[in-house]
Amino acid sequence: MMTPPVRPSQPRQPQEPVRQENLRTLNLELVFRHILSAGRPISRTELAALTGLTRPTITRIAEELLAGQLITEGAVTHSGRAGRPRVGLTLSEKGPAGLGLDIRADGLAACVVDLTGTVRHLAFAPSAGRDAPDVLSNLAAMAGAAIDAVAADDLAVVTATLAVPGPVSAGVVRSASALGWRNVDAGALLRTATRHLDLPIAVENEANLAALGELYASDNSLDSFVYVSGGLGIGAGIVLGGQLMRGARGWSGELGHVTVYPDGKPCPCGSRGCLQTYASLAAILGDAPTGTLPAIPGADATTGTASETGATTGTAAFGAGGVTGVAATPEAVITGRAEAGGAETLAALDTAGTALGIALSGMLNILDIDTVLLGGSFSLLASWLTMNARAELDQRVLTAAWAPVTIRPALLGPDAAVIGAALTSIDQIRQHPTGWLTRQTAVSL
Amino acid sequence: MMTPPVRPSQPRQPQEPVRQENLRTLNLELVFRHILSAGRPISRTELAALTGLTRPTITRIAEELLAGQLITEGAVTHSGRAGRPRVGLTLSEKGPAGLGLDIRADGLAACVVDLTGTVRHLAFAPSAGRDAPDVLSNLAAMAGAAIDAVAADDLAVVTATLAVPGPVSAGVVRSASALGWRNVDAGALLRTATRHLDLPIAVENEANLAALGELYASDNSLDSFVYVSGGLGIGAGIVLGGQLMRGARGWSGELGHVTVYPDGKPCPCGSRGCLQTYASLAAILGDAPTGTLPAIPGADATTGTASETGATTGTAAFGAGGVTGVAATPEAVITGRAEAGGAETLAALDTAGTALGIALSGMLNILDIDTVLLGGSFSLLASWLTMNARAELDQRVLTAAWAPVTIRPALLGPDAAVIGAALTSIDQIRQHPTGWLTRQTAVSL
Incomplete structure (x- = not known):
C-alpha cells in the first residue's frame, strides 16, 4: 500500500510573545497562584523567594490584589518564639x-x-x-x-x-x-x-x-x-x-x-x-x-x-x-x-x-x-x-x-x-x- | 450526611516567573514554532510581523537556528511579479x-x-x-x-x-x-x-x-x-x-x-x-x-x-x-x-x-x-x-x-x-x- 508523505505536526496556537505588558499580568497571576496554593497566610518575603520576583514587585501586586478584595492580610502561623506575629497574605472570604x-x-x-x-x-x-x-x-x-x-x-x-x-x-x-x-x-x-x-x-x-x-x-x-x-x-x-x-x-x-x-x-x-x-x-x-x-x-x-x-x-x-x-x-x-x-x-x-x-x-x-x-x-x-x-x-x-x-x-x-x-x-x-x-x-x- | 469542608484547588506546579534569561529561550522556541507551522519558507519580515518581535531579534534567533542545522534558507513561493525571488527560512532536511x-x-x-x-x-x-x-x-x-x-x-x-x-x-x-x-x-x-x-x-x-x-x-x-x-x-x-x-x-x-x-x-x-x-x-x-x-x-x-x-x-x-x-x-x-x-x-x-x-x-x-x-x-x-x-x-x-x-x-x-x-x-x-x-x-x- 502507498505510504503517504508524513507532514510535520502543526502547533495550532503558536503562543504570544512575552512582552512587557503581559509580563505584568503573568507575574500577578503567578503571585496569586502561590497565595492560592499556600493554603495559609504567606508573607511577602516568602512570596519573593518562591517566585524570584523582587520585593517591590510583590508589594505592588499585593496592593492590586488587596484593592480587588481577592486577598486579605492575615496572621502567619505563630513560630512559637516571642515577638509580634508576622502578617501574611491569604485568600479573601469577602x-x-x-x-x-x-x-x-x-x-x-x-x-x-x-x-x-x-x-x-x-x-x-x-x-x-x-x-x-x-x-x-x-x-x-x-x-x-x-x-x-x-x-x-x-x-x-x-x-x-x-x-x-x-x-x-x-x-x-x-x-x-x-x-x-x-x-x-x-x-x-x-x-x-x-x-x-x-x-x-x-x-x-x-x-x-x-x-x-x-x-x-x-x-x-x-x-x-x-x-x-x-x-x-x-x-x-x-x-x-x-x-x-x-x-x-x-x-x-x-x-x-x-x-x-x-x-x-x-x-x-x-x-x-x-x-x-x-x-x-x-x-x-x-x-x-x-x-x-x-x-x-x-x-x-x-x-x-x-x-x-x-x-x-x-x-x-x-x-x-x-x-x-x-x-x-x-x-x-x-x-x-x-x-x-x-x-x-x-x-x-x-x-x-x-x-x-x-x-x-x-x-x-x-x-x-x-x-x-x-x-x-x-x-x-x-x-x-x-x-x-x-x-x-x-x-x-x-x-x-x-x-x-x-x-x-x-x-x-x-x-x-x-x-x-x-x-x-x-x-x-x-x-x-x-x-x-x-x-x-x-x-x- | 456530613459535607466535608471543600478546600481550594491547588495548582500543582506554579509556573516559573518570566525573567530575562528564559525570555530568550521562549522567544527562540516561539520563532521556531512559527517556522514549523508555516509548512513553507517564511521570510524574516513575516516572522517579525507574526511574533511581534523586532527584526534584530528575529535575525539573531535565525542565526542560532541556522548554525544548529535546524533550519535552512529557501526560496519563498514566487509572488508572480518580476524581481529576484525573496528568501525565507524553512526546516532543515539535514x-x-x-x-x-x-x-x-x-x-x-x-x-x-x-x-x-x-x-x-x-x-x-x-x-x-x-x-x-x-x-x-x-x-x-x-x-x-x-x-x-x-x-x-x-x-x-x-x-x-x-x-x-x-x-x-x-x-x-x-x-x-x-x-x-x-x-x-x-x-x-x-x-x-x-x-x-x-x-x-x-x-x-x-x-x-x-x-x-x-x-x-x-x-x-x-x-x-x-x-x-x-x-x-x-x-x-x-x-x-x-x-x-x-x-x-x-x-x-x-x-x-x-x-x-x-x-x-x-x-x-x-x-x-x-x-x-x-x-x-x-x-x-x-x-x-x-x-x-x-x-x-x-x-x-x-x-x-x-x-x-x-x-x-x-x-x-x-x-x-x-x-x-x-x-x-x-x-x-x-x-x-x-x-x-x-x-x-x-x-x-x-x-x-x-x-x-x-x-x-x-x-x-x-x-x-x-x-x-x-x-x-x-x-x-x-x-x-x-x-x-x-x-x-x-x-x-x-x-x-x-x-x-x-x-x-x-x-x-x-x-x-x-x-x-x-x-x-x-x-x-x-x-x-x-x-x-x-x-x-x-x-x-
Missing part, C-alpha cells in the same frame, strides 16, 4: 463568589462558594416536576435567594454554573431521559428567568461537575479517578492528571449507555443492554423499562445557609441528614427494603453491582484509571453494590493483575454536583484574577 | 533525525524521519521469533543499519522510540500476550544491544504511537479520534484535542480486553468475552483460544531507504506492496479465503465486526469521540469489518442520534506505529530546539 445550581433526582439545589472554596450557602427544594420552564424558574428563584443570602456576608456572586443530567452543547441539553428532556435550551431558559440578576450562566453535565467537586474536596490528593453519578440516569465524570476530561464535545462519560449485555433489555435510548437498564434507581426499584421513578411520598424541603450552622471556622458543616436530608428518597426506599431482607431488592442490587462492574471494567481498560468513586445515589448504596462490582473489576481490568483497582463511595455524596458547579464558577476568578480586577476598576471609575 | 522501531505481527520494522517529518528510511525484516533478547538484538542491528543509511544524507539520529504491543511502564512491557511476554524490560535489553550507538531509547505502546503517526499524517486535520490497532492483539490509541491520551500510567486503550459478551469465551488474560477472543487475527483465522497464529509460509524480508526510490520531493513514496510487502501475511490469508467465499471465514469476519462495534460503542460513549480509524491489520480487513461494526455503533452510541460516527481505514496502514515512533523521537527536538542547540554547542567546544 469579594467574588461562585453560584452552583443542580437539577437532581430528588429536587433542586443551589450552592455558593467563596474564593477560598468554602461553601457559604447550600439550599435544597423538592422537585417541581419535569417541565423545563417550571424547573428553571424555580432554580432562578433559588439563585436570587442565594445571592441575597451571601450579600449579607459581603460576597458578590459573579457567575453561575448549572448542572444537568445529560450531554450539553452550548447550553442546550441534548438528551436527559431522567427528565424526559431532548434539546432543551436550559441556558437560555435560565438566563431569561434570571435576567434581573445580570448573571453569566454556564451549563455543564452534572457528573462532570460532581467529579470536579470531588477533586476539590480531595485537596487534589486524587489525581485521576472516575466519578460515577448514580441516580435516575447513570453518568460518569472523568478526571485524568488533575484535569476534567470532557471529550471532544463535552459529552464524555455516558456510562449509563455503555452496553453490558448486547442482547439485553431494551433502553429508552434505542439500544439494548445499556448499564442504565440494570443499575439505575428505577431498575433497582423494579421499574426499569420506562426509566421513571414511582412517586415517593414525604419529600420535604429544607434550606439553610452556612452562617446558620454556627460553624466557627467559616466552613460550612452540615449535620447528617441536614440540608440534603429528605424523608423518603428512592435511595432510602431501596436501603430500607434491602435491610429488611427483601429478596427482590437484594437480587436487583446484586444485578446492578455486577452490571456496574462490567461496564466500569471496559471504562478502566480504555482510560487507564485505577480509582472509582461511587457518587450521587450510588454513594448511599455503595455498600450494596461494591462487592459484585469489585469482583468484575478484578477479573476484567487487564492491569488489575499488577495494579489493583480501588472502588469506594465519593466524599461529597449527593451534593457533589452543586458544590462542583459553584467551584467551577469561582474557578474562573481563581484562574484569571486579572479579569475580575479589570472589571472592578471599570466599575469604580 | 541535521537531527528520529528513529522508530516496531515489533509487529509479521516482523520487525525501523524508520527514520527528519525534522520536517519526512520519512527518510523504512526497513522491514520478518520476525525472528518471540524470544525477547533475540527480537531486541535483531532490532539493534536494524537500528545500526538505519543510522548508517541516513548518515550518508547528513542526518544524525539523536533518539529512538521502540513500539511494543502491550502496556509499558518505564521501559518494561507489562504484558504482551501476542509475544508471550510478561514484565520484559525491553528498554534495558535494547539499550544493552545498542550500547555502541549511544542512543537514548524510549519504549511506548504501539497503538499510541500509531495514533500519533496518523495524527501527523492527517496534518492535524483530525483533532480527535480512536485509532484501533488490529493484529495479534487489539489495542487502541486515543487522540483528543490533538493530544495523545495515555491514561494515568500510559496504559490506556486496552480495547482488546474490553468485555463484549460477559459470559463469552475465556481469554488468556483471565477474563471472559474479551473483544480479542472474537476479533484478533487468530480468532478470525479460527485459532482464538491460544492467541497464537498458525505458521504462514513465504514470509520474506525487504528493506529499502527512501533515497533508493528516486523520489524527487525528498518524501519517501513506496509502491503498493513495496517495503512492507510480505508474501503471505495473516491478513492476506484471511482476505484470500473471504474473496473465495469461504463461509467460515466470512462468518468469523461478521462476528469480529459485530464484536468490534459493541466494544467501540462503549469506548465512544465514554470518551465522546466521533471518529474511528481501523489500523494495523484492520486497515487491510476494513472492508470486511466495517458494515457490522457501523450497525452496532449507530445503535449503541448515545450521541449517534444527532452526531453520526465515522469509521474508516487508517491512512498509514501497518507502518503507522513505526512512523509514529520515529516522529515521536524527532518531536523532542521540534518541541524543545534549545536542548539540541545546547548539545551542539557543547560538542563543538
Whole structure:
C-alpha cells in the first residue's frame, strides 16, 4: 500500500510573545497562584523567594490584589518564639463568589462558594416536576435567594454554573431521559428567568461537575479517578492528571449507555443492554423499562445557609441528614427494603453491582484509571453494590493483575454536583484574577 | 450526611516567573514554532510581523537556528511579479533525525524521519521469533543499519522510540500476550544491544504511537479520534484535542480486553468475552483460544531507504506492496479465503465486526469521540469489518442520534506505529530546539 508523505505536526496556537505588558499580568497571576496554593497566610518575603520576583514587585501586586478584595492580610502561623506575629497574605472570604445550581433526582439545589472554596450557602427544594420552564424558574428563584443570602456576608456572586443530567452543547441539553428532556435550551431558559440578576450562566453535565467537586474536596490528593453519578440516569465524570476530561464535545462519560449485555433489555435510548437498564434507581426499584421513578411520598424541603450552622471556622458543616436530608428518597426506599431482607431488592442490587462492574471494567481498560468513586445515589448504596462490582473489576481490568483497582463511595455524596458547579464558577476568578480586577476598576471609575 | 469542608484547588506546579534569561529561550522556541507551522519558507519580515518581535531579534534567533542545522534558507513561493525571488527560512532536511522501531505481527520494522517529518528510511525484516533478547538484538542491528543509511544524507539520529504491543511502564512491557511476554524490560535489553550507538531509547505502546503517526499524517486535520490497532492483539490509541491520551500510567486503550459478551469465551488474560477472543487475527483465522497464529509460509524480508526510490520531493513514496510487502501475511490469508467465499471465514469476519462495534460503542460513549480509524491489520480487513461494526455503533452510541460516527481505514496502514515512533523521537527536538542547540554547542567546544 502507498505510504503517504508524513507532514510535520502543526502547533495550532503558536503562543504570544512575552512582552512587557503581559509580563505584568503573568507575574500577578503567578503571585496569586502561590497565595492560592499556600493554603495559609504567606508573607511577602516568602512570596519573593518562591517566585524570584523582587520585593517591590510583590508589594505592588499585593496592593492590586488587596484593592480587588481577592486577598486579605492575615496572621502567619505563630513560630512559637516571642515577638509580634508576622502578617501574611491569604485568600479573601469577602469579594467574588461562585453560584452552583443542580437539577437532581430528588429536587433542586443551589450552592455558593467563596474564593477560598468554602461553601457559604447550600439550599435544597423538592422537585417541581419535569417541565423545563417550571424547573428553571424555580432554580432562578433559588439563585436570587442565594445571592441575597451571601450579600449579607459581603460576597458578590459573579457567575453561575448549572448542572444537568445529560450531554450539553452550548447550553442546550441534548438528551436527559431522567427528565424526559431532548434539546432543551436550559441556558437560555435560565438566563431569561434570571435576567434581573445580570448573571453569566454556564451549563455543564452534572457528573462532570460532581467529579470536579470531588477533586476539590480531595485537596487534589486524587489525581485521576472516575466519578460515577448514580441516580435516575447513570453518568460518569472523568478526571485524568488533575484535569476534567470532557471529550471532544463535552459529552464524555455516558456510562449509563455503555452496553453490558448486547442482547439485553431494551433502553429508552434505542439500544439494548445499556448499564442504565440494570443499575439505575428505577431498575433497582423494579421499574426499569420506562426509566421513571414511582412517586415517593414525604419529600420535604429544607434550606439553610452556612452562617446558620454556627460553624466557627467559616466552613460550612452540615449535620447528617441536614440540608440534603429528605424523608423518603428512592435511595432510602431501596436501603430500607434491602435491610429488611427483601429478596427482590437484594437480587436487583446484586444485578446492578455486577452490571456496574462490567461496564466500569471496559471504562478502566480504555482510560487507564485505577480509582472509582461511587457518587450521587450510588454513594448511599455503595455498600450494596461494591462487592459484585469489585469482583468484575478484578477479573476484567487487564492491569488489575499488577495494579489493583480501588472502588469506594465519593466524599461529597449527593451534593457533589452543586458544590462542583459553584467551584467551577469561582474557578474562573481563581484562574484569571486579572479579569475580575479589570472589571472592578471599570466599575469604580 | 456530613459535607466535608471543600478546600481550594491547588495548582500543582506554579509556573516559573518570566525573567530575562528564559525570555530568550521562549522567544527562540516561539520563532521556531512559527517556522514549523508555516509548512513553507517564511521570510524574516513575516516572522517579525507574526511574533511581534523586532527584526534584530528575529535575525539573531535565525542565526542560532541556522548554525544548529535546524533550519535552512529557501526560496519563498514566487509572488508572480518580476524581481529576484525573496528568501525565507524553512526546516532543515539535514541535521537531527528520529528513529522508530516496531515489533509487529509479521516482523520487525525501523524508520527514520527528519525534522520536517519526512520519512527518510523504512526497513522491514520478518520476525525472528518471540524470544525477547533475540527480537531486541535483531532490532539493534536494524537500528545500526538505519543510522548508517541516513548518515550518508547528513542526518544524525539523536533518539529512538521502540513500539511494543502491550502496556509499558518505564521501559518494561507489562504484558504482551501476542509475544508471550510478561514484565520484559525491553528498554534495558535494547539499550544493552545498542550500547555502541549511544542512543537514548524510549519504549511506548504501539497503538499510541500509531495514533500519533496518523495524527501527523492527517496534518492535524483530525483533532480527535480512536485509532484501533488490529493484529495479534487489539489495542487502541486515543487522540483528543490533538493530544495523545495515555491514561494515568500510559496504559490506556486496552480495547482488546474490553468485555463484549460477559459470559463469552475465556481469554488468556483471565477474563471472559474479551473483544480479542472474537476479533484478533487468530480468532478470525479460527485459532482464538491460544492467541497464537498458525505458521504462514513465504514470509520474506525487504528493506529499502527512501533515497533508493528516486523520489524527487525528498518524501519517501513506496509502491503498493513495496517495503512492507510480505508474501503471505495473516491478513492476506484471511482476505484470500473471504474473496473465495469461504463461509467460515466470512462468518468469523461478521462476528469480529459485530464484536468490534459493541466494544467501540462503549469506548465512544465514554470518551465522546466521533471518529474511528481501523489500523494495523484492520486497515487491510476494513472492508470486511466495517458494515457490522457501523450497525452496532449507530445503535449503541448515545450521541449517534444527532452526531453520526465515522469509521474508516487508517491512512498509514501497518507502518503507522513505526512512523509514529520515529516522529515521536524527532518531536523532542521540534518541541524543545534549545536542548539540541545546547548539545551542539557543547560538542563543538
